[in-house]
Amino acid sequence: MRILLVAGGWSTEREISLKGAASIAAALRERGHDVTLFDLSDGFDKLLALAEKHDAAFLNLHGQPGEDGLVQAILDRAGCPYQGSGPAGSFLALNKAAGKALFRLAGLRTPDYEFLPVRPGADWKCSLPFPLFVKSNTGGSSIDLFRVNDEAQLKEALDTLFSQHQEVLVETLIPGREVTCGVVGREGEERALAPVLIVPKREFFDFHDKYAADGAAEICPAPLSAELTAKVQEAAVAAHRCLGLSGYSRTDFRLTDEGELFALEVNTLPGMTDASLVPKEAAAEGMAFGELLEMLLSYAMEKKA
CATH class of the missing domain: 3.30.470.20 (ATP-grasp fold, B domain)
Structure with missing residues (x-):
């Protein structure tokens, strides 16, 4: 099968994505597949043309674009199947x-939370008790994840996230x-x-x-x-x-x-090296890493059919 392996991009999780893609490419090639590794940063406009030349895509993107459903929507338009969820669910x-x-x-x-799409006013007080977790509403890999124990730490966490133009989720620590x-x-x-x-x-x-x-x-x-x-x-x-x-x-x-x-x-789009969590869980059931990847691709091909 000709597989377009899409990774990289420009999110804060770019390097993690590329590291995982190397493991995926090796496992799929070992099982006889023709794999093209495509870094979205090498030209987002090339994705459609590349997708049309491959039987399926395997996405190993973390953050945006990728987990936000954008790439999935483009691949849908190209008629190229891919593993995992579609644009809306993503x-x-x-x-x-x-x-x-x-x-x-x-x-x-789920833990109680406050969603802050924009920086609140100076008189804002969080309604949740400390300690709290403060995180990007759309981030991942625990990047810019803060545990805060008081008002001063909360302000510092919010300043960091809002300075990066991120939406913020404040969540009760369970x-x-x-x-x-x-x-x-x-x-x-x-x-x-x-x-x-x-x-x-x-x-x-x-x-x-x-x-x-x-x-x-x-x-x-x-x-x-x-x-x-x-x-x-x-x-x-x-x-x-x-x-x-x-x-x-x-x-x-x-x-x-x-x-x-x-x-x-x-x-x-959880981590996909043979040491990542979902592959570990599959291995506990006797499923090899390459076998797991092929199974996910088979679901994609069935959906297209």
């Missing part, structure tokens, strides 16, 4: 405030453990993979903990009871479906000591 998942509103509509618990769970499958046949328990080395699961060699421990399958495992898996499938996603996704949760589960956000 955009809803990337926008944390929109995703959290849909979680609640679907009966999923004490407990970090758990994530992937979902794979055709529409209507989605199933959850084995959850992963994340044990940060630092105060919280930040950029360093995600990507450094001495970062967080990622235990898969998560050492949870059968009841809690099922609860996480059911919630991951529910989050996937309530956003209208397809192919695969990964939902991040906070799990309290009392067994309460809170959905944080859904990633429609």
